[in-house]
Amino acid sequence: MRAILFDKFQGPVSVREVPDPKAPDGGVVVRVHATGLCLSDWHAWSGHDADITDLPHVPGHELAGTIAEVGAGVTGWRVGDRVTVPFVSGCGTCEWCRRGQAQVCPDQTQPGFTHWGSYAELVALYAADANLVAVPDDVSFETAASLGCRFATAYRAVAGRAKVQAGEWVAVVGAGGVGLSAIMIAVARGARVVAVDRSAGALEAAVRAGAEHTVLTDGGLTDGGLTDGGLTDGGLADGGLAGGGLVDGGAHTGGIDVPAVVQQLTDGGAHVAVDAVGSERTCADAIGSLRRQGRHVQVGLFPPVDGGPRVPMGRVIAWELEVLGSHGMAAADYPEMLELVASGALRPQDLLDRVVGLEEAARLVPTMDSAPRAGMVVLDPRRA
Structure with a gap:
């Protein structure tokens, strides 16, 4: 697959061919249709999360797409499902996850931080049954991508x-x-x-x-x-x-x-x-x-x-x-928000500034802390 990579913190960012991810046990691989360019990804590139981020690294943590592969033990999802995911994914079994508070799970994973993220054509996600959120057909992937971090947070x-x-x-x-x-x-x-x-x-x-x-x-x-x-x-x-x-x-x-x-x-x-x-x-x-x-x-x-x-x-x-x-939002709390989005009471799509491809996104990553902000920029890895 094609992905945005950096080999050192605050170093060059480029688009490269890398091996496709494999679905982990209990997890899935999602084909990315949209992923937001968020200031948190600049923090990852800057090394502010070096204690949890291995190099080389693929950033990206707010995403939406379709399931491309389902790992062993997943019961609630199948290939082709339209999904998004909170940027903080809980383990699904601890006391906080059982209470619906996965955003503070001590064993959480975060795409783009704890493992390779969504600035790529494919991304692996863990504990799918606990963390994936279905995207309604009348909600676009660009809109759903914004829900994974900024809007949900x-x-x-x-x-x-x-x-x-x-x-x-x-x-x-x-x-x-x-x-x-x-x-x-x-x-x-x-x-x-x-x-x-x-x-x-x-x-x-x-x-x-x-x-x-x-x-x-x-x-x-x-x-x-x-x-x-x-x-x-x-x-x-x-x-x-x-x-x-x-x-x-x-x-x-x-x-x-x-x-x-x-x-x-x-x-x-x-x-x-x-x-x-x-x-x-x-x-x-x-x-x-x-x-x-x-x-x-x-x-x-x-x-x-x-x-x-x-x-x-x-x-x-x-x-x-x-x-x-406030540290994101658990998947358990998404239905209320999605209902308001689907009804038109909330319109995160109105905050979308533009959609870019991998090459442009790679150029933008090092400048996200200082670039003028007038809305959300979304990456579509399928775009030239």
Whole structure:
């Protein structure tokens, strides 16, 4: 088969011919029709998951396709079935899997991390009866691929972990794939959303997803420094607020005070904040955007830093904030989400930016941390 490979972390990425995978006992081989290009795959290429990733390596973890081979012991699936899979696949037998909480299984596997992933024509998956999810005929493979990581992760973060309610304010920091998904899901639950991002194009996508307000930071969300930001709704820049006046307390060096802007837009702070990027700055901005006794959900992965990332725990303690992690979503929770997708109440397909082939995807992998984000990019390995 053809696959995207790298031989060393942060090294060249290329398309090569490699042996086809074999179905493991209890597992299957899936012919990949669509797989998302996700920032988590950039983390794998960067070596941030080197403790679980062997070299050479094929990345890719959010996928959809048809079963090409069924391994011994699989009872619920057959060749030709349309399927997707959570990016965290549980063992199917431990206490967490038996409770339907496979996303925290201690013996989990993750395509594209613990074994070769879906940036390929074929991918092997484990514990098929516990992890595979049927894709309805009226849901496209491109849509289903987005469900394996970003959309499902956002769904669990917003609905399962934060339990967002109608009328609440939600601040979403980062309007990439998972951030746009969180916006769409929060709005579908009746919440009001403020989206924060460095890219005007990403914020335009956030408005289409239902964001009521957008805050433009113009270059600071992924590297720790805010620069020349402003509100995009209202047309003001350099930290100005619709209605006049600068944010109380001044601005961060070179830019605006994102928490103060969100606090004013939401009349005291968001009830829920989601960090969909993963940096000290975005985490701090999200937590600082909350009102007292608000809920913060950390979705974005932090790059490794000495001593671990700093989190503003003084604010967490003083304001009795809840800090929640969200790590994908178990297959057991997919039916509720898929029903909403099939009904049209949720439309992850609207977040699709473009579909690319293997060669273009290989060129994109090393740049995914800095490339402009205005929706999801999906790889179709069958495309030239």
